Amino acid sequence: MKNYVIIGGSSGIGRALVETLATAGHQVVATYNKTEVSDMMANVEYHHLDVMEEDVNLDFLPDQIDGIAYCPGSINLKPFHRIKPAAFTQDFELQVGGAIKTIQAALKNLKKAEHPSIVLFSTVAVQAGFNFHSQVSTSKGAIEGLTRALAAEFAPTIRVNCIAPSLTDTPLADKLLNSPEKMEANAQRHPLRRVGTATDIANMAAFLLSEKSSFISGQVLPVDGGMSNLKV
Numbered sequence: 001m002k003n004y005v006i007i008g009g010s011s012g013i014g015r016a017l018v019e020t021l022a023t024a025g026h027q028v029v030a031t032y033n034k035t036e037v038s039d040m041m042a043n044v045e046y047h048h049l050d051v052m053e054e055d056v057n058l059d060f061l062p063d064q065i066d067g068i069a070y071c072p073g074s075i076n077l078k079p080f081h082r083i084k085p086a087a088f089t090q091d092f093e094l095q096v097g098g099a100i101k102t103i104q105a106a107l108k109n110l111k112k113a114e115h116p117s118i119v120l121f122s123t124v125a126v127q128a129g130f131n132f133h134s135q136v137s138t139s140k141g142a143i144e145g146l147t148r149a150l151a152a153e154f155a156p157t158i159r160v161n162c163i164a165p166s167l168t169d170t171p172l173a174d175k176l177l178n179s180p181e182k183m184e185a186n187a188q189r190h191p192l193r194r195v196g197t198a199t200d201i202a203n204m205a206a207f208l209l210s211e212k213s214s215f216i217s218g219q220v221l222p223v224d225g226g227m228s229n230l231k232v
Contacts, residue, residue, distance in 0.1 A: 001025055001026055001027060002066035003028075003062045003065045003113075004026055004209060005028075005030070005061060005067070005069070006018050006029070006069050006071060007051065007072060008070065008071035008073075009037075010032035010033075010046065011035050011171050012172050013121070013165075013201045014072075016197075017202040019041075020199070020206045021209070022043050022044045023041075025043070027043050027044075029044075029045055029047065029060065030045070030046050031047050033049065033072070051072055051094065052097075056098070056101040058102065058105040063112065065109045066113045066116055067110075067113075067117040067118065067210075068102070069121075069205055070098065070099040070102055070118075071121060072094055074136065074172070075173060076091065077135075080132075087135060088135055091139045092142065094139075095142075096139055096146065099120060099146065100146070111158070115159075115211050117209045118154075118161070119160075119162070119208045120146065120147050121201075122140040122147075123140045124165065124166045127164070128228055143162060144220050147161065147219075152218065155217060159216065160218065161213070162219070163204055163220075163223055164220050164221065164228070165222075166195075166223075166225055166228075168197065168200070169183075169196065169197050177195065190225035191226035191227065192225040193225075195225075196223065196224070204221065
């Protein structure tokens with residue numbers, strides 16, 4: 001049994017990851033900002049956390065944690081000329097600044113574990129390049145750089161990896177998938193001809209947090225139905 005921390009664990013991929021880890025028998029500490037969770041399992045506890053605050057306090061963490069995943073994100077797709085610079089800054093603070101603050105706050109707890117692991121999240125759009133993705137790709141591109149830098153700095157003690165999903169069927173993507181027509185159109189963009197689920201991504205995250213991935217670090221791993229590499 002391990003102690004895992006899921007930042008942003010109340011919906012979408014974060015919620016699926018909490019359920020995956022808890023079902024496997026691990027102790028899970030998860031955070032929420034706006035979406036409270038009432039139907040939690042016995043080995044899961046939730047705490048409120050606003051990662052946009054200047055000082056992130058994680059005093060609710062167990063003394064030793066075996067892994068942490070940072071799941072908060074946003075999807076704001078607009079033409080570049082319509083995005084105000086402040087929007088880039090706000091997005092960066094959520095997706096990169098929040099990750100930095102929570103990892104720094106949890107670092108001493110991670111170092112007490114035997115095989116600790118950190119999992120971050122990017123997007124297929126960083127490497128593939130998509131229209132109207134400049135805002136999210138800017139922040140997630142920084143996450144990929146942070147992943148590699150921290151993996152080098154923390155080796156050999158703490159492994160750090162990143163998952164780069166394609167559009168995933170979560171509440172965050174609802175406006176892009178909220179009709180059968182939109183769902184089918186996005187499914188056809190994937191070589192596997194379906195849209196990924198939160199569980200698809202959570203399964204990879206759980207693997208990267210576990211010792212089953214003990215020889216993997218500094219990687220950005222696409223979980224995208226083949227979108228990033230296949231043309232069919």
